[in-house]
Amino acid sequence: MDYTEKVLEYFRNPKNMGRIENADGIGKVGNPICGDVMWIYIKVGKNEKGEEIVEDIKFETFGCAAAIATSSVITEIAKGKTLEEAEKISNKDVVEFLGGLPPIKKHCSLLAEEGLKSAIEDYRKRAKEKNEKL
């Protein structure tokens, strides 16, 4: 199976690339030895109900077209969602959004899910540490 048009389009024009200075949480996943590495940065804010949301999100990725496209897609899906909703985004959602991925590329899409979860986890850990200090 080849890449879908949608994967190529997202690879060609990825959204939300780059770094967030003073990010509230950073998820660093993957391993350069295996070929794909993804860093997800989040800025956390609040919605009108006072729930914590992903106010801003960016990525930096070393990897193939699938890794770059899935990075972009997960940031787009997650943006504006509450942390609870964002945590539930799975690699399946990402793959579906892209109209499928070649079977050997599934592992690349797992990184996107892990990266976002790990960024949220990092945020929570930092928040907890801050609370303990207060």
Next chain:
Amino acid sequence: MIYLDYNATTPTDPRVIKAMKEYFFEKFGNPSSIYEIARENRRDIEKAREKVADLIDANSDEIFFTSGGTESDNWAIKGVAFALKDKGNHIITSQIEHHAVLNTCKFLNKIGYEITYVPVDKYGVVDIDFIKKAIKKETILITIMHANNEIGTIQPIEEIAKIAKENNIYFHSDCVQTVGKIPISVKKLGVDMLSLSAHKFYGPKGVGAIYIRKGTKIETLIHGGEQEKGKRSGTYNVPGIIGLGKAAEIAKEEMEEEMKRVKYLRDKLEKGIIEKIPEIVINGHPENHLYNTLNLCVKYIEGESILLKLDFEKIYVSSGSACTSGSLEPSHVLLACGIPHEIAHGSLRFSLGKYNKEEDVDKVLEVLPKIVEELRKISPFWEKK
């Protein structure tokens, strides 16, 4: 389109297509029949055989037509392994062979043969001392490729052939990447068997040949109607064989000019890339390489993404990254050269040929630096290194 993947395959030379054309309709005969159109086919096949023999300085009765490089490699290795199974079960090859050789050896290993994989240095040159030490009384075959398809490094075949001969061991060389590109003499190389493939030098796909030195003990793999003196059965691929012959003839005539022209283009590309893009690693031997092949690693980014961005610009190259190989491992050749995984993932191979022009190189030199910059901008390893 800018095609820079000639080591993968080449376009068929229009003169080759023209030569082949008649053999589909007007001269469609089965050469094994006895009437005149078949006799004519036979004569034409023998002419093609002579042209192939001529290209590699062999006698035409030592050339057997096959379906390509893969079959020739299989035949040489399994054929000797089966023929000499009472003499021994040990085969020496290298870590950087094409999969046509590596997977054949893997199969033989599964059925009881012992295989030694000779390591290479950082340039991809096989360790001759290692070969000498690996030889034992059970060794029946050494098979080492002439030029590597990924990095272009050329092996010291004459030296290895001498060692094989001194030890009374057959020597096969996969010359798929050199036949038609550089002058080859089976006598000078000292090989007992040699594989070649038409589609790597402007001939059609699915046809090739093997040179088997007269007197070599080798078993037949494809049994049937006893074509090719009973050594390789199957109705002759007449158009393919004619095409191979024509490609061999053209290669012999035009090789010298081509070598100079393509070398200039490849070297210009290398120099330009090094000048315009920081942190590039050039792979393969700095001098002893195929004049058309440039393999390099772009640090901090991944090969498939570069390849696809070039593809968007209609520039076609290949990569040895894991993400293009269908496995999680980058190219076995680059790893064997000691290149770390994370750098090997960023490999690109440019292989040039007859229809490339200087503008093609200029275009790559204009486009590639931008692509690398874009991808490095989103790489977590760039800047922060």
